[in-house]
Amino acid sequence: MNILIIEDDLEAAALLQRTLHEHGYELAHAADGREGMERALQGKWDLIIADRMLPSMDGLSIVERLRSQGNRTPILILSALGNVDDRVRGLKAGGDDYLTKPYAFAELLARVEALLRRGQAEPASSQLSDCGVTIDLLARSVERDGKAVQLTAREFDVLVFLMRHARQVVTRKMLLEQVWDLHFDPQTNVIDVHMSRLRQALDRGASHALIHTVRGTGYMFGEQPL
Amino acid sequence: MKWHGPSFRTTVVRLALIYISLFTVSTSVLFVSAYVLTLRAVDAGTDELMESQLQGLSEQYSVLGLRGLAAVIRERSQSLDRSRAVYLLADSTLHPIVGNLNAWPQLSQQRGKWFEFSVQVSTVKGMEQHPVRAALVMLPDDYRLLIGTDVIERSRLATVMQRAGALALVLIVLIGAAIAIWMNRRLLNQVQAIASAGQDIANGDFARRLPISGSGDELDELATGLNALLERIEQLTLALRFVIDGTAHDLRGPLNRLRMRLERLQDTVTSPAREQIDATLQDADTILHTLEALLRIAQAQSGSSGTEMASLNLGPLAHEVAELYAPLAEENGISLDATQLVTGAIMANRQLLAHAIANLLDNAVKYTPAGGHIRISVSEQDTTVTLQVADDGPGIPAVDRDRVLQRFVRLDSAQAEPGSGLGLSLVAAVCRFHHAQLSLQDAAPGLQVALYFPRTRSR
Numbered sequence: 267m268n269i270l271i272i273e274d275d276l277e278a279a280a281l282l283q284r285t286l287h288e289h290g291y292e293l294a295h296a297a298d299g300r301e302g303m304e305r306a307l308q309g310k311w312d313l314i315i316a317d318r319m320l321p322s323m324d325g326l327s328i329v330e331r332l333r334s335q336g337n338r339t340p341i342l343i344l345s346a347l348g349n350v351d352d353r354v355r356g357l358k359a360g361g362d363d364y365l366t367k368p369y370a371f372a373e374l375l376a377r378v379e380a381l382l383r384r385g386q387a388e389p390a391s392s393q394l395s396d397c398g399v400t401i402d403l404l405a406r407s408v409e410r411d412g413k414a415v416q417l418t419a420r421e422f423d424v425l426v427f428l429m430r431h432a433r434q435v436v437t438r439k440m441l442l443e444q445v446w447d448l449h450f451d452p453q454t455n456v457i458d459v460h461m462s463r464l465r466q467a468l469d470r471g472a473s474h475a476l477i478h479t480v481r482g483t484g485y486m487f488g489e490q491p492l
Numbered sequence: 493m494k495w496h497g498p499s500f501r502t503t504v505v506r507l508a509l510i511y512i513s514l515f516t517v518s519t520s521v522l523f524v525s526a527y528v529l530t531l532r533a534v535d536a537g538t539d540e541l542m543e544s545q546l547q548g549l550s551e552q553y554s555v556l557g558l559r560g561l562a563a564v565i566r567e568r569s570q571s572l573d574r575s576r577a578v579y580l581l582a583d584s585t586l587h588p589i590v591g592n593l594n595a596w597p598q599l600s601q602q603r604g605k606w607f608e609f610s611v612q613v614s615t616v617k618g619m620e621q622h623p624v625r626a627a628l629v630m631l632p633d634d635y636r637l638l639i640g641t642d643v644i645e646r647s648r649l650a651t652v653m654q655r656a657g658a659l660a661l662v663l664i665v666l667i668g669a670a671i672a673i674w675m676n677r678r679l680l681n682q683v684q685a686i687a688s689a690g691q692d693i694a695n696g697d698f699a700r701r702l703p704i705s706g707s708g709d710e711l712d713e714l715a716t717g718l719n720a721l722l723e724r725i726e727q728l729t730l731a732l733r734f735v736i737d738g739t740a741h742d743l744r745g746p747l748n749r750l751r752m753r754l755e756r757l758q759d760t761v762t763s764p765a766r767e768q769i770d771a772t773l774q775d776a777d778t779i780l781h782t783l784e785a786l787l788r789i790a791q792a793q794s795g796s797s798g799t800e801m802a803s804l805n806l807g808p809l810a811h812e813v814a815e816l817y818a819p820l821a822e823e824n825g826i827s828l829d830a831t832q833l834v835t836g837a838i839m840a841n842r843q844l845l846a847h848a849i850a851n852l853l854d855n856a857v858k859y860t861p862a863g864g865h866i867r868i869s870v871s872e873q874d875t876t877v878t879l880q881v882a883d884d885g886p887g888i889p890a891v892d893r894d895r896v897l898q899r900f901v902r903l904d905s906a907q908a909e910p911g912s913g914l915g916l917s918l919v920a921a922v923c924r925f926h927h928a929q930l931s932l933q934d935a936a937p938g939l940q941v942a943l944y945f946p947r948t949r950s951r
Contacts, residue, residue, distance in 0.1 A: 275745055275748075275749070277749055278745070278748055278749050278752060281749065281752040281753065281756060282752070285752075285755075285756065319741070346740065346744035346745055346748070347737065347740060347741060349737075349740075349791060349799060350788070350791065350799050350841060350844055351799055351800050351841070351843070366744070367744040367745065367747070367748040368744060368747045368748035368750070368751040368752075368776075368780060369748070369751075370751070370755065371752065371755050371756075420815060446812070446816060448813075448816070448843070448846050448847075448850070449843050450784075450788070450843065450846070450850070451781065451784065452816070452850050452854060453850075453851065453915060454820060454854050454857065454858070456816050456817055456819070456820050459819040459820045459823050460816075460819050463819055
């Protein structure tokens with residue numbers, strides 16, 4: 267997996283490269299906007315991580331330029347700007363995800379993985395089936411091992427999101443952003459309570475748990491914990 | 493601040509009325525005195541004439557006696573349509589002897605030494621009543637002589653002057669009113685243009701300036717002065733935004749590297765260094781969290797660039813956030829009632845507003861004991877949409893209610909609870925951003941927080 271990092275903070279870029287490298291990714295780095303743009307067009311990348319504010323050409327312009335040329339490489343925008351609507355603007359420009367600095371490596375890794383897997387997304391279907399759980403997206407019904415599972419509307423959405431990212435870490439922030447469309451940190455950890463309810467409903471009468479807690483980070487759907 | 497049109501309009505109308513009545517009164521005084529003085533001069537002329545007649549006839553009488561007097565009067569008195577002079581000599585039974593009156597008149601009205609009565613005069617237009625001023629002279633043997641003047645010209649003059657005066661008065665009132673209306677409209681237009689610009693500026697359009705008519709009048713002077721003030725405010729606001737954005741950017745970079753390094757160290761060391769690093773990471777996250785909260789408050793407060801408003805329904809948003817907190821409330825043995833939510837269309841920034849509602853529910857859950865109740869409701873009034881979050885926890889004493897809206901204030905009773913103390917400050921800042929009124933009320937028992945948003949009129 268080849269990732270291009272466009273980041274003018276050299277030390278941050280080095281730390282990021284080292285960490286991603288340890289997780290098995292191949293990396294290249296560009297330190298300013300124009301260079302980043304050139305490399306993005308020349309190479310064959312699975313993912314581009316671009317800082318929002320860059321010398322010579324800012325991150326949003328790079329994203330817009332790439333998209334207007336038909337380049338569909340997943341792009342994760344990193345930003346030191348935390349304005350409420352900056353994220354919206356980043357996604358509108360064509361970014362696939364948006365992360366505000368500072369971030370935890372775990373958060374970044376989870377998003378990198380999610381974006382890379384999205385590249386090889388499953389064909390659109392009205393059914394999701396994994397680990398003995400079947401979801402009918404149209405009827406909004408769930409079965410585990412042939413038995414119906416009763417979920418609230420929101421629990422259903424959370425389960426769909428987890429299953430679409432099966433065997434990947436899903437962070438609390440990702441859930442808040444993508445299931446609830448809320449982009450702030452609640453003072454109390456409200457997500458965990460939702461998750462424990464979803465777990466209870468899903469695991470009732472079953473032999474083993476399918477939703478695992480990833481310490482300090484989030485959750486994962488799958489037969490085995492990480 | 494909101495512009496109160498009607499009260500200013502009444503001020504203007506009152507001023508116009510005062511001016512018009514001043515005009516009217518002064519014109520009236522002028523006219524009445526002219527009227528009185530003119531008539532007095534006319535009367536003085538008439539009186540002088542009669543006095544000299546009286547004197548002349550008295551002399552005739554004393555020289556020629558009654559017979560001679562009668563002869564003189566006969567000679568002088570002509571028919572009334574040709575002469576203004578009135579003569580009548582009568583005996584003790586008031587029987588006329590000589591003169592140009594057919595009968596002795598009723599001498600009932602007396603002003604000073606003059607009697608006033610009216611006589612029939614035949615003119616080209618027919619018979620007319622003419623007023624007469626006359627003096628009565630008593631002669632020996634109870635003979636009496638009446639010498640008078642037909643004062644029809646005087647009363648005609650009086651009528652003409654009265655009519656002219658009335659007409660002038662009406663014209664003055666009309667012209668005065670027209671001028672007052674025109675001037676007021678000009679003034680009002682200018683003031684309203686300033687007021688509407690002021691409203692836009694208050695709503696966050698800091699680049700807007702007050703209009704200057706170019707006439708160089710006092711309002712222009714005022715607008716110029718205020719524009720200088722606005723220029724300064726805009727500069728300060730821009731500086732504030734620059735500081736906010738700059739601070740955000742300049743703190744996030746180093747914090748990012750700090751976090752990254754600590755995270756990378758985490759896996760390379762063992763206890764007890766590991767615990768130290770974990771704790772340091774937690775502190776870094778706390779700093780970050782507070783920074784985020786402060787920045788968000790500052791952004792909401794300064795109407796920072798890149799914080800957009802869109803039309804949004806408050807009820808469904810409140811429902812979503814309530815749904816996020818429902819399991820947490822239930823876990824704590826608190827019932828969360830979110831059934832009274834109407835649509836509530838307002839202009840808002842979804843993220844800021846959701847954050848504020850989440851903070852309100854977070855507080856409510858934190859401070860309501862097990863077995864308690866929280867109710868979130870959205871209702872619509874004529875011009876407002878109200879969001880209320882009420883709990884039956886300990887509430888906030890009335891004296892502390894203003895204080896808790898300030899940054900970092902946490903009541904002593906709340907010191908045990910985790911939190912930055914910025915929760916309600918953010919709510920207050922978000923309210924200001926949305927031009928909403930925030931009020932902390934007594935839910936007896938408990939706290940009720942009410943947010944009053946301006947309602948969007950459906951078109």
